[in-house]
Amino acid sequence: MAEIRIRNTEERIKGEENVRAFLEGQEVLYEHWDPSKLSEELQNKFVLSDEEKAEILKTYEDDINDLAARRGYKTWDIISLSDATPNLDELLKKFENVHTHTEDEVRAITAGRGIFIIKGTDDVGYFDVELEAGDVISVPEHKAHFFTLMENRQIVAVRLFIETEGWIAHPFADATFSK
Ligand SMILES: [Fe+2]
Numbered sequence: 001m002a003e004i005r006i007r008n009t010e011e012r013i014k015g016e017e018n019v020r021a022f023l024e025g026q027e028v029l030y031e032h033w034d035p036s037k038l039s040e041e042l043q044n045k046f047v048l049s050d051e052e053k054a055e056i057l058k059t060y061e062d063d064i065n066d067l068a069a070r071r072g073y074k075t076w077d078i079i080s081l082s083d084a085t086p087n088l089d090e091l092l093k094k095f096e097n098v099h100t101h102t103e104d105e106v107r108a109i110t111a112g113r114g115i116f117i118i119k120g121t122d123d124v125g126y127f128d129v130e131l132e133a134g135d136v137i138s139v140p141e142h143k144a145h146f147f148t149l150m151e152n153r154q155i156v157a158v159r160l161f162i163e164t165e166g167w168i169a170h171p172f173a174d175a176t177f178s179k
């Protein structure tokens with residue numbers, strides 16, 4: 001289950017209802033898929049063949065189709081990151097810059113963990129959403145954010161998109177952000 005950390009105050013928000021209510025107030029979609037649908041092997045595997053990626057998409061087919069129908073996503077794929085990923089450190093450095101997109105950024109975590117750092121309303125400031133398998137999040141278009149891994153440095157997620165042009169990251173220069 002996702003947890004929130006508000007960076008200015010170190011306050012943590014836990015529990016599904018609290019997390020959902022907080023994220024709703026920040027216009028961030030948060031949903032939950034059943035992570036136990038996936039075979040135990042794939043819940044713990046971070047280097048995936050094309051067949052294994054297809055199996056993950058097949059396992060969550062109903063959830064994906066439901067979300068896509070409600071929100072207009074047209075394509076989806078699987079992303080996996082771990083220490084086995086070539087140039088992981090370089091990739092993370094690239095990720096760890098605050099940016100925006102013209103479409104929302106959707107991730108459904110199927111294995112491992114990850115964090116979205118999101119610029120909230122003025123009274124909240126930046127907050128972290130710590131995600132684990134089963135967590136589904138959509139950061140709205142034009143909302144400043146970035147993504148990184150947690151200590152275990154491994155994640156598998158389904159990404160859903162409306163248009164390929166919407167994927168492009170636009171840097172967001174923000175003097176108020178400090179890591
Ligand atoms: Fe992004």
